[in-house]
Amino acid sequence: MAHAMRKIGLLGGMSWESSALYYAIVNEAVRERLGGYHSARVVMSSVDFAEVEAMQAAGDWAAAGDLLAGEAAALEAAGAECLVLCTNTMHKVADAIEAATTMPLVHIVDVTAAAARAAGLCRVALLGTRFTMEQSFVRDRLAAHGVEALVPSGEDLETVHRVIYDELVHGVVREPSRAAYVEVVGRLVEAGAEGVVLGCTEIELLLGADDVDVPVFATTRLHALAAVDLALG
Numbered sequence: 001m002a003h004a005m006r007k008i009g010l011l012g013g014m015s016w017e018s019s020a021l022y023y024a025i026v027n028e029a030v031r032e033r034l035g036g037y038h039s040a041r042v043v044m045s046s047v048d049f050a051e052v053e054a055m056q057a058a059g060d061w062a063a064a065g066d067l068l069a070g071e072a073a074a075l076e077a078a079g080a081e082c083l084v085l086c087t088n089t090m091h092k093v094a095d096a097i098e099a100a101t102t103m104p105l106v107h108i109v110d111v112t113a114a115a116a117r118a119a120g121l122c123r124v125a126l127l128g129t130r131f132t133m134e135q136s137f138v139r140d141r142l143a144a145h146g147v148e149a150l151v152p153s154g155e156d157l158e159t160v161h162r163v164i165y166d167e168l169v170h171g172v173v174r175e176p177s178r179a180a181y182v183e184v185v186g187r188l189v190e191a192g193a194e195g196v197v198l199g200c201t202e203i204e205l206l207l208g209a210d211d212v213d214v215p216v217f218a219t220t221r222l223h224a225l226a227a228v229d230l231a232l233g
Contacts, residue, residue, distance in 0.1 A: 009080025
């Protein structure tokens, strides 16, 4: 069975904590499905997030796309047969990455939308970085699958973004921040959201299904498991 397993390329574009979570989920899933001593065939590249964050802050998405595209091409050259970009925000430059490689990119928004639709939902709350919430690249792709995304505004948006960059990307998990996120989700549910998309890989360090009363779509786990489906397909 192992010989038929595709090699997964993991490309980390945010904190190393989220990249490590992807690596763990992928390997655990392969072991569960194949049993015995099996683990995933993986090649991995994790960029220096300080460089990416500076490009985000400057709005230089072209440079960020070039950086990640180069890393993706290197992963393909190292034998990767499918690609997982281990970040929601940097899917903004997914087109540049796909243009630089020939292997399939497992797109995090497509996977998330499929899960929401499978659960019978058509309107979800979307939490993520400011870029993910304010810009349309995630919301538009969700909408193409028939899923409307409601995002926080004002102080709520600032809180969600601040906690990601000041705490979660550094591995800091604080109870007051969890409580603040729960309140943000509550307000979006009151506005009509039927579930919540954790649209930043680091948010899964803070918020889970036990914290809110609506279905939670953990994009990291959904994404990683979709990659395993493809690798073992």
